[in-house]
Amino acid sequence: MQNVDRYAANPDVLVEKLNRRTAQIYDEAPETAAALDMVGQRAVMFLSSKLPRKESMPGMLKRPYQPSNLEMAKFKRYVGVVEDPLSAVKNLE
Secondary structure, three states: OHHHHHHHHOHHHHHHHHHHHHHHHHOOOHHHHHHHHHHHHHHHHHHHHHOOOOOOOOOOOOOOOOOOHHHHHHHHHHHHHHHOOHHHHHHHO
16 A cells, blocks of 8 residues: 555656566567556556545544555455456456
8 A cells, every 4th residue: 555655646656667667578569568557557546546545634643544444455456456457347247
């Protein structure tokens, strides 16, 4: 979860990491490498939007937020679908 927040907050770090991962195929398939980079960026932005977060109220003490088991299970399902999109279709059956 921390990596998702870190990459969402600093897209340049994410782009650099994705570029390193696709560097080997860039010379032979630059459009494919660029598409993979874009999918990776969209995946991080999507997961960042689904991260369990606590609504903070003014004047409240800032404590590290510990998501509930239900929130974590839901987020893990999102991660699972990002990692294996066909799993969403399999779960419909």
